[in-house]
Amino acid sequence: MKHYDVLVIGGGAAGFFTAINLVEKHPHLKVAILERGKEVLSKVRISGGGRCNVTHACFVPSDLVKNYPRGEKELLGPFNQFCSGDTIEWFEKHGVELKIEEDGRMFPTSDSSETIIDCFLKATQKLGIDILTQQSVQSLYQAENYWKVETQNQQFKAERIVVTTGSNPKIWDMMTALGHTIVPAVPSLFTFNIKDPRIKDLMGLSSLADVRVKGTKLSASGPLLITHWGMSGPGILRLSAWGARILAEKNYQFTLQVNWLPDYDAESCADFLKSVRTEQAKKTVAKKAPFELPNRLWEKLVLASGISSEQKWADLTNKDLHQLQLQLTEGHFQVNGKSTFKEEFVTAGGIDLKEVNFKTMESKLLPNLYFAGEILNIDAITGGFNFQNAWTGGFIIANSF
Template sequence: MQYDLLIIGGGAAGFFTAINVAENDPSLKIAILERGKEVLSKVRISGGGRCNVTHAEFIPDVLTKNYPRGEKELKGPFHTFMTGDTMEWFDRRGVALKIEDDGRIFPVSDSSQTIIDCFLSETKRLGIKVLTNHSVKDFYQEKDTWKVITSQGNFETVKLMIATGSNPKIWTKLNSLYHKTIDAVPSLFTFNIKDNRIKGLPGIATNASVQVKNSKLSSDGPLLITHWGMSGPAILKLSAWGAIELNSYQYNFEIIVNWIQDYSQEEGLNMLKVLKNKNPKQQVSKYAQFELPKRLWQSLVAASGIESTTRWADTNKSQLNKLSEELTKGVFQVNGKSTFKEEFVTAGGIDLKEINFKTFESKRYKNLYFAGEVLNIDAITGGFNFQNAWTGAYIAAQAITSK
């Protein structure tokens, strides 16, 4: 069957490409090939089922700072299509979006189904074929035509878009076409930690600074204690920026946590001495200090060898030094990782040197395009990975219909 454009991958980037191409040129025959029985499955689970569409950062050069891989390459594309454009795109199609306090942008409905319904209705309106259960076995270029072999038949197309994310079979095929891929490693994951200091404290959150011991990797922000260890933006940012390095450690390493990130160990000790002089008769563990959650404060006090009945006046120099160390330089052993919620993001993909970022076309093959996580681009949590998908798909669509 002959098409003008075939898109391999029925996810966010694939649908966004198809819709924009069809709107630019309604005469084109377009189909999306999805190996599974359902499309847009990652959109469905993203943001806890609410779909974190993008992030409220409207300056391109600042937006790129959220991409451990792809920061330099996305500067130009973000000047063409970014957050405000994304919001306007959905608004024109009747999808109302809202900005939350932390900058994340969701549909007002708080349901990812709203985004899915938008995409499905648009493909239907524009006559785009969505072919599920079509697992791609092979694709190759023959003269000016791309041949695509699937589990349910063979196709021909003038232009081909790869939007399959981290599908190893597709990456292997691209390698055979002499496209270099960077091996995939997990990004955006939480840390598995078994430690008495955080045992029994799941659900407690506070701002903290985190550093990987004997490494330059560091992060700060809200840290969440979980049943299995630590999560929250501080941990997730660290996992994204350290995706390759932490993989090389096989996810066994130590982190240093500063629970009172505005203070160094010496400054923390000085503050503890002030508290000792100010509240001599008060039990140390009774009232949390440094705006820490009470149970976390009590756990760190206990870890410092200070009993629950000990008054500030009765603490000795060694105990205060130890408490200051626990507050500012607590060392925790990480043994393994867990996927963040149900979302799975990887670092790795097509080597960015092989992509023309003015068109998102391959530098090796004419009429071969890429968008989304199939590229070696990934971001921290907060809607940034979707914004990469929208931007790449939009620019590719412009290029596909301009020639």
């Protein structure tokens, strides 16, 4: 039976960050990472389209927590200990420079997730951390003064256990058996399946929009991307994260209301359309958008308003203008199901946050058992926030020993 001071179960972002910080702060500790797969850090490799969205350029903890539909209240204290700025500094110290993109997302300057993976692998090697792959945990239980872990082919004992297995149902079941409560998982980041003539043949087109789920208080803003199956993009993903539980209850059947002109409400849009009718009287309505809107989308919305492709602005009645205003600022689209990014699957659900001490990330029910990352009922909108939760949790665990 192999004996370690600390066993980290889960060879992903949170697991590696925790193990590295533990040994850097406490060099005497003998630490191992157990990974059920053949490879470690597989989600890091494919995250951010293979570039790894490490964190977000949001440096104030009270602002940063607003990006977490689940975990907002609990993460405030942890982020005051280790925030995005600390992440940048940590990676710089380990030879990885990060850059900020226009939307605030942060990536390695190499634009390759391999840079992050190499950084972690070099650090674990230098620190003497054992990485044990193909070790699927079969049982986990507490003996008198240590934990015993059994995989399919080995047995381990350790004084402390850190669980960073993400949304792994098998491990959640083990945690339930140990007395923890698991909030049932539902998908969090997903796109909307919509079949509608207004977006047909517009695949790849992106436009800023305000979106809301009719009959609820759910709303979001941001770029909306039209895909061959419906709608995606940061605005839609944000809405799916905040609405994860509500939309699951609706079985992903609901009406999406889209305002394609975030700078306009119904009244200001109506006024502007009337002024365009006067100023561009002789011009063809469908030919060119008078707003910052892709022309192909504008043409579809004009036709959906009942205005023909040949009509001039001067020909439009007030009723025509009203129909056009509705399409622009209050377009209704029927959503019929969702599509999930298999490789970047994020769930809402996990260990109930009331059962965790966020000053140490230790279980309140079982001493010497710690959690970091998505095994907890914490998830964020897209943009590097889920990784930041992993880094912060790992740092706090290392500091608490």
